Amino acid sequence: MLLSEHSWARPGVWPLTVRVPLIVALLLIFVAAIASERVLSRFSSIQDENLRGVASVYLDSVSLALEPFILRQDIWGTFDTVDRARNAAGDLPVLALVATDANNQIIAANDPLRFPTGTTAPSDLIAAPVVRDLSLRYPETTVWTQEDVVYQGQLIGHVMTEIDVGGYLAQRRNALWSLIVGNTLATVFLAGAGYLLIRRMMRHVHVLSQFMGGHDGAGLEEIPASAFPAQRTEFAILFDRYNRLVRAEEERHEIAQRLSDQAQLVSLGRLSSTLAHEINNPLGGLLNAVDTLRKYPDRQDVVEASVELLFRGLNNLRDVSKATLDFARSGARDHALSSVDFDDLRLLIEPELARLNQTFAMKLSVDDAALRWLSSTKVRQIVLNLLLNGSAAAGEGGAIGLELTNEGETLRIDVSDTGPGLPETARLRLTVGPAPTGSAGVGLRSVREITQSLAGHISVADAPGGGTIITVRLPFRPQNGRPA
């Protein structure tokens, strides 16, 4: 699957091999970000607690040591104490220590140049949080904190200290970078692994997609054994099922073709019985006429009448046989549709109508100039099937009708009957076409398939006075605009 086939501007159409690892990577980044935030947050609070603990112990002892000096306002004693206390701060990186009286006047600081004796402590020192409120704030690398110096319940001064928290922040930064680097490596590794894995899986999907045919309408094709996965994986099973589907589709196609052929034979079978009947009926009269001719060869009037009778009877037989022949030969020799074809149809079904004592109304409102755009064979097959179907539905003494109308670009064919209405299964077979069950309904299926091949459309409606109207619309220039 080439990446160039996909538009990078539209992530929705990116290949799965890219999208899935990307989603995995994004999920990992999301999870890593949340986990890192939790870790750092906990780490920060531990650091804060640690800092508060150490600072509290330190300031407690310093303030205790300073107590007598602050009480006496002893500058040197205070200085000496804070100076030694700063140097003895142990693990706590103390940068400055300032001791003030209760009014925040500096008694002494370890760095007297920065915090001169006798001056008021800077406001940020006075506002410094007490130890229990102390916390690290990035990116401040130093923090101030203070503690009250209390003697016999009286506030006598404050001790303020500046602590270098750069080490804490560096630890925090190191932890952050460790998390970033670790998570990035893990994300890249898992996304890469995901990409390779998905690409490997998608290889089979690609094969399947190739054999299923693309947008060019190529048919389904069986996947050769050589393209099957080596192991009996889900894809092997899928390929196998796909191949069975392809074979089933081919069989279905063959059956449909066979049924289509059968439909014509069925129509012919039904016609041949009426044809035999049609031929048989006049044959008696014709044989009688021949007998009459034999008996009365000298009687001019009888001869003329008998010959005329024979002529009309034979003509009739010729027309019937011609129409049958035309229909039977339809696959071999096609010609343009004309109104004569509908006269032939009337001729073909009349014996059947007569047998069932049915009436037939035909109305042609289309001229041959328009009809000639359509195929005679296909339209005749559609109409014949619909008329035979209507006749069967209308039953003894019923009525059927055929009406052809020009609707501009399409030919409209309405076939009506006075039957009880089209059953739902027949209606679906005509319009949607579920799989055929046996030979029943083969005619309607043929109508649908032929109509579709002519890019036409079928609709079924109930007639106002009962019965059914089946309407077929066929475009005069279905595809290439060439007369049939």
Place this chain on the structure above:
Amino acid sequence: MPMNRRRFLTSATVAAGFSIPAIAVSEEPVRFGLTPVFLTNDQILVDGLRAYLTLALSRPVELVFRRTYAEITALLIAGDLDAAWICGYPYLRNQDRLALLSVPLWNQEPLYQSYLIAGADREASNLSQLAGDVHAFSDPDSNSGFIVMQSELVARNLDRDTFFERSFFTYGHRNVLRAVATGLAQSGSIDGYVWEAVSATEPHLAAQTKVVWKSEWFGFPPIACRRSQLQTEWVQSLQTALINMSNTDDGLAILRLLQLDGFSIGSDDLFDGIRRRIQVLDAAI
């Protein structure tokens, strides 16, 4: 002074620099007072001095430290100490009760000066430029660390109470140096001998200060005892031990740590300079 056996042994041992075990430890110890005003509480020096005196006196010696001259002087006068290294000023103030036992020799002289020091980066070159300073004194009973500056201000008709904006005592000459070096004080009054000694041992500390003014010469801070005790045998022994210090290796080691040359008997007139200062000061009160 009768030469008994013990005295002979002691003198001989001290003179020869022999080390012999402490003897007669059951005797009442000699209590010798010291203050950190003058000496740093250097354990090697303290141990060496105790060992030297114990040996020299053939008696146990107890070194007693107090923070101020006042405390040590009070203990000495009250009889709780047998002798003490004090300053010339408390010696003179209590001259009726105290006697001179020995005076250290610095640069071969029993003399020293008071220095007025300021931060090394200051432009000041005389006292008047230091008006309004935060000033560090060493001890209210220290001649060089308080009396000299007080009397100097009086002599110059300056107000002792307002000339410096603020002043404080550090109870140690070396502390005065630290206070000025760190900026806690802008100037300070210090024993010239201590300043020179620290310049030699801790030059980086002394280099942060400079000497703005030097006083005249005074008698070096002496070792004193109660006047009533001066003629006792053991006091004489102590005096001998101190004077003989420069004659023994152990003594020389102690003197090197002290950056002194030795001890002399000294004379009362060495302290006339301090007396004049006291007079100036007393006249102003």
